[in-house]
Amino acid sequence: PMARCADDDDTCLLLSSASRGLIMAVSIIPHGLPFVVMVMLRVGSSEMAVRHAVVTKRTAVDYLGATSIICTDKTGTLTQGKMTAQAAIGLCRESADQQAAESQLEFYPLVGLSPNGGIFEASKLTPAAKKRMDAKFSMAERRQAFAEPGLPDVSMPEGDEREGIAAKMAGAHLLAGFLNCYGTKLSRSEDGMWATAGNMTEAAIKVAAAKGGFWDEEASDVRERFERQKDLEVPFTSSRKMMATIHALPSDRAMGGLRLVEGATHFAVLKGAPDRLIPHLRARTSRCPPG
Numbered sequence: 001p002m003a004r005c006a007d008d009d010d011t012c013l014l015l016s017s018a019s020r021g022l023i024m025a026v027s028i029i030p031h032g033l034p035f036v037v038m039v040m041l042r043v044g045s046s047e048m049a050v051r052h053a054v055v056t057k058r059t060a061v062d063y064l065g066a067t068s069i070i071c072t073d074k075t076g077t078l079t080q081g082k083m084t085a086q087a088a089i090g091l092c093r094e095s096a097d098q099q100a101a102e103s104q105l106e107f108y109p110l111v112g113l114s115p116n117g118g119i120f121e122a123s124k125l126t127p128a129a130k131k132r133m134d135a136k137f138s139m140a141e142r143r144q145a146f147a148e149p150g151l152p153d154v155s156m157p158e159g160d161e162r163e164g165i166a167a168k169m170a171g172a173h174l175l176a177g178f179l180n181c182y183g184t185k186l187s188r189s190e191d192g193m194w195a196t197a198g199n200m201t202e203a204a205i206k207v208a209a210a211k212g213g214f215w216d217e218e219a220s221d222v223r224e225r226f227e228r229q230k231d232l233e234v235p236f237t238s239s240r241k242m243m244a245t246i247h248a249l250p251s252d253r254a255m256g257g258l259r260l261v262e263g264a265t266h267f268a269v270l271k272g273a274p275d276r277l278i279p280h281l282r283a284r285t286s287r288c289p290p291g
Contacts, residue, residue: 083200084110085208087122088173092165092258103169105154107208108146109137113194115186115210118146118153119174121166125151140192143211155212168257174212175256177205178219179226180245180269186210205271225250229266242272 005012041062048054085107093100104122108130111117116137120129133146147153154170184198184206196203214222229246236243246268253260260267270277 082112083204084112085177085204086110088119088170088208090169090173092169101165103165105166105170105173107211109133111137111139113186113196113203113207114139115194115207116141116144117211119155119170119211120151120153142188170212170257172256172258174209174214175222175226176269178209178214178222179228179247180243180271181205181209182223182228182245185216226255232266236272240272240276242270242276244268244270 005016087107088103088105090103091100092103105119106122106125107117107119108125109117116139118133129148129151132148136144136146138144145153145156147156154164154166155174181199181202184196184202186194186196186203186206188194194207196206198206226247226249229248232246234240234242234244246266249255249260249265249267253262253264255267
């Protein structure tokens with residue numbers, strides 16, 4: 001036992017009281033600490049759950065608090081696992097001795113998997129026009145008209161716009177994407193939300209094709225006209241990093257507003273990593289004549 005302090009020794013009394021207090025604190029903390037930590041972690045887990053983060057182990061919260069760098073993939077982990085096609089770029093020339101004309105198109109509005117949007121020439125789509133489209137956009141609509149004077153929707157061309165390179169290339173881009181992504185379906189649920197079944201990369205292309213009027217339930221004649229050659233298809237692999245679908249070409253050699261070279265009977269639609277695709281882009285196309 002500790003030595004008893006003299007009745008008039010205030011300093012001894014203070015030191016002995018502090019020592020006994022520390023002894024009691026040390027003896028109590030080991031029993032109460034786990035409960036306190038559990039409550040703190042539970043509160044933290046609840047706060048994270050509100051932000052759509054599910055914690056299955058209490059230790060994960062501790063590790064996360066001590067983490068300074070996180071190396072992770074993006075799609076589906078830090079995002080919703082949904083991608084959207086934003087632009088389409090192509091080259092086209094009338095004949096082999098002419099300079100190729102470049103077509104730069106942009107899709108807008110861009111709202112998740114909704115096909116409600118148009119396709120416009122990038123040079124004409126201004127921030128002010130985008131703001132007007134955002135104000136007009138309705139999630140309940142399948143397809144609205146977003147064209148304005150001086151800003152035509154090249155997926156729904158009118159008059160002379162049908163013969164412009166932008167409309168021709170838009171038709172070719174969207175047709176190729178629709179034919180290539182045959183394994184992915186776009187549908188609308190009963191609650192009005194759009195969803196896809198299949199590869200999520202192809203989902204973005206399928207939504208873009210729908211903005212141009214290519215729908216699975218309405219395009220059976222398109223599939224018949226450009227019949228897919230299943231035996232010639234090149235599947236995607238991790239080493240190849242690309243895939244290709246082969247389609248029969250109609251007798252007029254017309255493909256979405258473009259006309260392929262003389263004697264062509266089939267065409268391939270390639271999809272994959274740019275460094276694997278660009279070396280294969282040697283074929284040239286030309287625009288279809290009016291009518």
